[in-house]
Amino acid sequence: MGSLTLRGISKSFGATEVLRDIDLEVHDGGFTVFVGPSGCGKSTLLRIVAGLEEPSAGDVLIEGERVNDRAPADREIAMVFQSYALYPHLTVRDNMALGLRQARTPKATIEARVAEAARMLSLEPLLGRRPAELSGGQRQRVAIGRAVVRTPKLFLFDEPLSNLDAALRVNTRVEIARLRRELRATMIYVTHDQTEAMTLADQIVVLNAGRIEQIGAPMELYRDPANIFVAGFIGSPRMNFLDGARLGLQAATLGIRPEHLRLDRVAGEFEGRVSHVEHLGGETNIFVQAGAHGLLTARRFDEESFALDERVWLTPDPARRLLFDAEGRRLR
Amino acid sequence: MARRGRLRAFGAHAALLTYTAIALFPVFVIVINAFKSRKAIFGAPLAPPTPETFDLAGFRAVLTQGDFVLYFQNSLIVTLVSLALVLLFGAMSAFALSEYRFRGNTLLGLYLALGIMIPIRLGTVAILELMVATHLVDTRTALILVYTAQGLPLSIFILAEFMRQISDDLKNAGRIDGLSEYAIFFRLVLPLTRPAMATVAVFTMIPIWNDLWFPLILAPSEATKTVTLGAQVFIGQFVTNWNAVLAALSLAILPVLILYLIFSRQLIRGITSGAVK
Ligand SMILES: Nc1ncnc2c1ncn2[C@@H]1O[C@H](COP(=O)(O)OP(=O)(O)O)[C@@H](O)[C@H]1O
Ligand SMILES: [Mg+2]
Numbered sequence: 001m002g003s004l005t006l007r008g009i010s011k012s013f014g015a016t017e018v019l020r021d022i023d024l025e026v027h028d029g030g031f032t033v034f035v036g037p038s039g040c041g042k043s044t045l046l047r048i049v050a051g052l053e054e055p056s057a058g059d060v061l062i063e064g065e066r067v068n069d070r071a072p073a074d075r076e077i078a079m080v081f082q083s084y085a086l087y088p089h090l091t092v093r094d095n096m097a098l099g100l101r102q103a104r105t106p107k108a109t110i111e112a113r114v115a116e117a118a119r120m121l122s123l124e125p126l127l128g129r130r131p132a133e134l135s136g137g138q139r140q141r142v143a144i145g146r147a148v149v150r151t152p153k154l155f156l157f158d159e160p161l162s163n164l165d166a167a168l169r170v171n172t173r174v175e176i177a178r179l180r181r182e183l184r185a186t187m188i189y190v191t192h193d194q195t196e197a198m199t200l201a202d203q204i205v206v207l208n209a210g211r212i213e214q215i216g217a218p219m220e221l222y223r224d225p226a227n228i229f230v231a232g233f234i235g236s237p238r239m240n241f242l243d244g245a246r247l248g249l250q251a252a253t254l255g256i257r258p259e260h261l262r263l264d265r266v267a268g269e270f271e272g273r274v275s276h277v278e279h280l281g282g283e284t285n286i287f288v289q290a291g292a293h294g295l296l297t298a299r300r301f302d303e304e305s306f307a308l309d310e311r312v313w314l315t316p317d318p319a320r321r322l323l324f325d326a327e328g329r330r331l332r
Numbered sequence: 333m334a335r336r337g338r339l340r341a342f343g344a345h346a347a348l349l350t351y352t353a354i355a356l357f358p359v360f361v362i363v364i365n366a367f368k369s370r371k372a373i374f375g376a377p378l379a380p381p382t383p384e385t386f387d388l389a390g391f392r393a394v395l396t397q398g399d400f401v402l403y404f405q406n407s408l409i410v411t412l413v414s415l416a417l418v419l420l421f422g423a424m425s426a427f428a429l430s431e432y433r434f435r436g437n438t439l440l441g442l443y444l445a446l447g448i449m450i451p452i453r454l455g456t457v458a459i460l461e462l463m464v465a466t467h468l469v470d471t472r473t474a475l476i477l478v479y480t481a482q483g484l485p486l487s488i489f490i491l492a493e494f495m496r497q498i499s500d501d502l503k504n505a506g507r508i509d510g511l512s513e514y515a516i517f518f519r520l521v522l523p524l525t526r527p528a529m530a531t532v533a534v535f536t537m538i539p540i541w542n543d544l545w546f547p548l549i550l551a552p553s554e555a556t557k558t559v560t561l562g563a564q565v566f567i568g569q570f571v572t573n574w575n576a577v578l579a580a581l582s583l584a585i586l587p588v589l590i591l592y593l594i595f596s597r598q599l600i601r602g603i604t605s606g607a608v609k
Pocket of ligand 2: 042043044159
């Protein structure tokens with residue numbers, strides 16, 4: 001198993017700066033998720049860790065050893081790609097065995113490791129097939145299997161679930177969490193989906209435009225975001241942001257999550273009209289047009305129903321409201 | 333709906349059959365006349381051979397005058413070796429151009445593609461001087477070098493375009509599995525480029541096989557003659573042995589036809605690979 005340290009990593013493609021001054025510590029056995037909007041540099045950072053891309057500046061350390069000058073194959077990492085990237089002309093068995101053969105692992109060891117990975121991922125009946133004869137979910141399991149047989153210090157996942165349908169995505173997510181417990185491996189996982197980040201990670205790294213916005217445990221980021229970006233990115237439905245001046249506050253912006261915005265028929269801080277209602281079963285999202293405050297979302301966990309255009313009152317829970325300054329930094 | 337579909341299919345087939353007939357007609361005329369007597373060739377050029385007009389004089393002439401077995405051998409060696417070199421070097425430079433970021437990449441690609449627009453024959457005099465200086469005149473090597481140079485631009489252009497479409501993730505997966513850049517090229521990229529390679533092979537092979545110009549200038553000796561050049565012995569200034577010319581040309585069709593059949597399965601996949609996924 002392995003720890004990872006990034007020190008001052010920057011990356012530019014020509015004149016475009018894609019990553020700036022990234023510092024990060026991933027502990028042995030940790031599950032770290034890089035999350036952020038598309039194009040913020042997550043994949044580039046992961047590829048730098050893998051050695052597929054050279055950083056313009058900074059050091060990559062695996063288990064305390066600088067690996068900048070080591071080829072990807074010599075970094076004891078394994079990577080699972082969004083597009084699976086299985087070798088199309090090789091069988092499932094050979095896809096998994098190729099890396100070990102290249103490393104001149106003894107035949108018996110290769111067979112044992114492939115068998116073990118196949119058992120773990122229920123791939124036994126598929127070992128003789130080619131990638132073209134597999135479904136999307138099966139391909140993804142083979143790609144994970146190919147990573148598992150290498151027994152790497154570090155697993156790298158680049159949006160492994162984004163090509164799967166919703167049901168399969170939940171299953172595979174659970175599978176990855178189980179795998180991680182079984183292998184007790186260090187994993188780094190890239191996604192643009194905050195739900196995946198929240199459910200899998202013990203450490204989330206929120207990236208935006210090539211910089212780290214915040215690092216923390218999932219509930220830490222949810223409860224205690226460092227700035228507007230993280231507050232808005234983590235949590236679904238998205239946090240409401242209200243103009244502070246309009247509420248008579250010193251802060252530029254007040255943030256309040258939909259589940260902390262109390263909705264009442266009789267009284268509250270300000271009023272609005274129901275403009276749309278989403279019933280999700282266990283919870284209901286109510287969209288309220290609140291005059292100058294704009295369109296706000298409230299979330300209730302009862303089965304109370306509201307009519308369109310109904311007049312309602314809203315109150316942000318004072319204990320849960322978050323205040324931000326004009327630059328978007330959190331005021332505490 | 334079904335009726336309109338059938339009508340459309342009928343129209344398409346009619347057009348394709350007409351085109352096939354037009355394209356094959358000269359070949360057909362050559363082949364039937366190769367089996368006729370001289371008188372019948374001129375008397376009724378479009379008539380198929382009958383028992384009275386059937387005559388193998390042409391083939392006899394081809395097999396007795398001149399060493400056609402040797403000419404065929406020369407043509408095959410020159411074509412196949414040039415083809416192999418064009419495919420190998422074409423694919424390698426295409427890989428470099430499509431895979432690696434380096435200064436001048438685009439410029440180099442344009443420079444290499446320039447040869448598609450400028451015919452190599454413009455440089456004939458310089459090429460001949462070069463061959464004389466290097467004592468390569470009247471060798472098959474001279475022809476192979478020139479044909480390799482002639483075939484490379486188109487091959488690099490087509491293959492680079494094709495290789496750009498191969499997913500980066502696949503190559504990166506290979507790198508993580510410890511494949512060297514050579515192994516990635518030969519074991520991952522080349523197998524996936526097979527349809528494009530077949531396309532390039534056909535487009536490269538036919539002009540080389542048919543060429544008369546460079547064999548005539550660079551390798552006209554008896555030992556290095558190619559089939560197309562060899563067939564010229566029957567074309568005299570005053571008398572032309574048409575039977576023999578037609579027979580030689582008919583025989584010359586066979587090897588390329590065989591090579592084409594080998595590549596054609598791949599070729600069709602190459603043409604349709606973008607359309608059907
Ligand atoms: N090879 C490259 N050349 C130039 N720009 C690149 C290259 N790879 C990525 N980029 C740019 O870097 C930025 C970050 O890309 P990426 O790391 O793939 O983002 P993410 O994975 O977060 O969606 C994007 O703006 C992208 O256009
Ligand atoms: Mg990405």
